[in-house]
Amino acid sequence: MKKHHRGDQRLPAGRRRVLQLGAGLVAGAALGFPAIVRAQSAKIRIGHLTPLTGFLGVLGEWAVLGIRMAAEEINAAGGVLGRQLEVASEDSINPDAAATKAQRMLERDDVALLMGEINSASALAISQVAARNKRLFLALGPRSDTLRGKSCNRYMFCTDIPNTVMVNAVGSALLRDGMVKGKKFHTLTADYVFGHDLLRAAKAFFAANGATLTGDELVATDVTDFSPFLLKVRQAKPDAVCCNLAGNQVTNFVKQYSEFGLSYPVVGFNLNTADAWAAGKGNLSGVWPTVWYHTLDVPASKAFVAAFQKKYGKTPENHAWIEYIALKLVVQAMAETKSTNTEHLVEYFEKGAEFDILKARKAYFRPWDHQLIQEAYPFSVRDNPADVTDLMVLGAAVPGADQPLETMYPTKEQNPCSL
Amino acid sequence: MQLVFLAEQVVNGLVLGGYYLLIALGLSLIFSVGGVVNLAHGAFYALGAYVSVEIGKRLGFAAGAVLSPLLVGALGVVFERFILRRFYAEDPILSLLVTFGIAMAAEQLIRMIWGAAPVLVSLPPSLKGSVFLGDFLFSRYRLLLLVIVAIVLCGLWLLLQKTSFGRVVRAGIQRPDMVAALGIRLQPYMTTVVVLGVGMAALAGVLFAPIAIVHPAMGAEIITVAFVVVVIGGLGSFWGVVLAALLVGVVRGVTIHFVPAAGEASMYVLMFLVRNYSPPSAYI
Numbered sequence: 001m002k003k004h005h006r007g008d009q010r011l012p013a014g015r016r017r018v019l020q021l022g023a024g025l026v027a028g029a030a031l032g033f034p035a036i037v038r039a040q041s042a043k044i045r046i047g048h049l050t051p052l053t054g055f056l057g058v059l060g061e062w063a064v065l066g067i068r069m070a071a072e073e074i075n076a077a078g079g080v081l082g083r084q085l086e087v088a089s090e091d092s093i094n095p096d097a098a099a100t101k102a103q104r105m106l107e108r109d110d111v112a113l114l115m116g117e118i119n120s121a122s123a124l125a126i127s128q129v130a131a132r133n134k135r136l137f138l139a140l141g142p143r144s145d146t147l148r149g150k151s152c153n154r155y156m157f158c159t160d161i162p163n164t165v166m167v168n169a170v171g172s173a174l175l176r177d178g179m180v181k182g183k184k185f186h187t188l189t190a191d192y193v194f195g196h197d198l199l200r201a202a203k204a205f206f207a208a209n210g211a212t213l214t215g216d217e218l219v220a221t222d223v224t225d226f227s228p229f230l231l232k233v234r235q236a237k238p239d240a241v242c243c244n245l246a247g248n249q250v251t252n253f254v255k256q257y258s259e260f261g262l263s264y265p266v267v268g269f270n271l272n273t274a275d276a277w278a279a280g281k282g283n284l285s286g287v288w289p290t291v292w293y294h295t296l297d298v299p300a301s302k303a304f305v306a307a308f309q310k311k312y313g314k315t316p317e318n319h320a321w322i323e324y325i326a327l328k329l330v331v332q333a334m335a336e337t338k339s340t341n342t343e344h345l346v347e348y349f350e351k352g353a354e355f356d357i358l359k360a361r362k363a364y365f366r367p368w369d370h371q372l373i374q375e376a377y378p379f380s381v382r383d384n385p386a387d388v389t390d391l392m393v394l395g396a397a398v399p400g401a402d403q404p405l406e407t408m409y410p411t412k413e414q415n416p417c418s419l
Numbered sequence: 420m421q422l423v424f425l426a427e428q429v430v431n432g433l434v435l436g437g438y439y440l441l442i443a444l445g446l447s448l449i450f451s452v453g454g455v456v457n458l459a460h461g462a463f464y465a466l467g468a469y470v471s472v473e474i475g476k477r478l479g480f481a482a483g484a485v486l487s488p489l490l491v492g493a494l495g496v497v498f499e500r501f502i503l504r505r506f507y508a509e510d511p512i513l514s515l516l517v518t519f520g521i522a523m524a525a526e527q528l529i530r531m532i533w534g535a536a537p538v539l540v541s542l543p544p545s546l547k548g549s550v551f552l553g554d555f556l557f558s559r560y561r562l563l564l565l566v567i568v569a570i571v572l573c574g575l576w577l578l579l580q581k582t583s584f585g586r587v588v589r590a591g592i593q594r595p596d597m598v599a600a601l602g603i604r605l606q607p608y609m610t611t612v613v614v615l616g617v618g619m620a621a622l623a624g625v626l627f628a629p630i631a632i633v634h635p636a637m638g639a640e641i642i643t644v645a646f647v648v649v650v651i652g653g654l655g656s657f658w659g660v661v662l663a664a665l666l667v668g669v670v671r672g673v674t675i676h677f678v679p680a681a682g683e684a685s686m687y688v689l690m691f692l693v694r695n696y697s698p699p700s701a702y703i
Binding site: 261 | 431535541544627640672680
């Protein structure tokens with residue numbers, strides 16, 4: 001098209017600058033912009049990596065709100081060891097970018113420790129960088145059993161409940177309702193390390209309790225349309241559909257399952273409350289597991305929810321909670337050991353120190369596989385919620401108060417980790 | 420029985436292809452008229468979804484579905500008049516950069532206005548559920564979606580083939596200098612084409628909002644699929660793009676039937692095969 005524009009008279013030099021600017025923008029977008037600019041060195045720097053884009057990005061936004069609130073509270077109370085905390089949150093994007101950023105945070109920013117993540121694959125990448133550098137890494141949101149099993153290492157600690165616990169939490173509710181023995185399940189599973197891991201735990205549970213599978217589907221993480229999978233479910237005619245999906249997948253699945261109006265009950269072995277909220281009222285059904293929910297009837301938890309609502313004007317999701325308690329337990333460890341040294345912190349965590357994580361029972365790290373041992377909850381869906389945050393009815397904590405917390409966790413025989 | 424199941428996937432794939440079509444066709448149209456690869460197309464798709472949710476809250480689902488593509492289409496006037504128009508005669512890399520920048524700015528703007536968390540929108544209960552046609556299961560809503568896509572497609576084809584507007588646009592695609600020599604200003608036509616393309620993207624966003632997650636990055640997600648469709652169909656080819664969209668939908672469905680994990684990869688394999696092993700005459 002031959003038409004005259006002002007651009008035609010532009011000098012080549014100007015054009016080159018536009019290109020350079022554009023390339024810079026593209027590079028900037030690929031690497032992500034640091035959320036907080038670095039400042040004086042007297043502060044204790046903490047590198048916080050979490051997905052802010054992609055299928056887990058929605059959850060990561062909650063994580064940032066949680067850790068920011070914890071840091072502000074700690075700093076307002078005078079910091080730790082007389083120093084202020086400085087948390088730099090960045091988008092971890094994918095395992096490759098996560099590893100690169102972790103390395104940069106350790107080398108250039110000299111962070112005392114790394115924490116964060118939701119994506120099990122990215123967490124694995126960061127844990128390898130942390131181990132090489134002999135620096136502490138707290139994997140906050142990932143739930144893969146493998147991460148705490150075959151891939152465990154001395155410098156990584158995991159704070160969320162693992163897949164096995166989620167399966168057991170929901171499983172206990174299903175067994176109680178007679179929904180397992182002799183039933184046929186059809187599973188949909190997120191196609192990455194987390195999902196595979198969850199499927200393994202689910203299959204073990206089904207096999208042990210007399211259930212069979214009519215099929216198991218692996219679903220790519222970027223799937224937004226589930227219709228071909230829903231057709232397959234209908235064709236297989238199971239007694240129940242079992243959802244092992246993650247992040248946005250869960251929301252899309254739940255909405256489209258309701259759109260197609262299939263009649264098989266849904267059970268899910270993974271859910272983050274933000275995914276359930278995003279599905280809206282009247283779409284979600286079934287029994288699901290959770291690590292924490294804002295209606296939990298514990299005074300400390302209620303105080304946290306109230307403070308969060310006051311600060312941000314919204315109800316905290318479980319990733320806001322987990323970053324919040326995680327930073328608090330790191331600070332507890334620094335204060336007790338009077339140190340930010342990784343070796344001292346690892347020792348402290350391994351000694352079985354107890355942490356108030358806003359639940360009825362205190363939590364502790366298991367020394368031989370470094371995972372936080374804590375209560376979990378099954379929940380069911382309310383029929384007529386006032387709004388989406390009112391969607392779920394939290395069940396009683398599992399294990400019951402009379403049983404040891406570790407009952408739900410993989411045993412030493414089941415978990416190949418040996419620290 | 421296996422064959423019936425497969426046929427069901429094929430038909431379902433066609434429905435899904437129709438939805439890809441709404442986005443890909445606009446993208447292709449804007450390219451053929453302006454020579455601009457509009458990377459911001461996904462942003463209009465996302466905006467369509469968000470605006471329909473906002474209107475839907477106040478005036479109901481149907482009002483949102485109708486008004487949102489119109490409003491976003493109107494935004495297309497500004498987009499064409501003040502941005503795209505400057506780049507028709509420029510190196511395509513410039514329009515790529517500019518529209519990419521706009522896509523990023525738009526995503527962040529959506530995040531600032533509506534927040535990072537997905538906004539809530541559900542299907543009206545009357546549209547939920549499935550219907551059986553013979554042995555085939557259809558979501559009632561997707562059947563409606565198919566009808567809407569068919570209407571839009573026919574309308575667009577008639578507009579391009581049977582009206583004087585369409586004649587000028589088609590002539591402008593082939594010989595813009597000749598059209599100019601005949602004393603016809605192409606600019607108003609360009610504006611209209613961009614408005615149509617952008618409006619269709621918004622309509623796709625509106626239609627998908629109740630059955631998928633509405634979040635700031637939804638535009639970035641869809642643009643990849645739209646590009647694959649346009650590349651398979653051939654940039655600028657109307658029926659090529661129509662065929663490609665349906666093909667991508669069907670191939671994806673059939674692949675998921677046999678190898679569920681390969682569902683998303685199948686469209687890229689298809690793109691590779693079509694681009695490498697079909698005669699050049701397929702791209703007119």
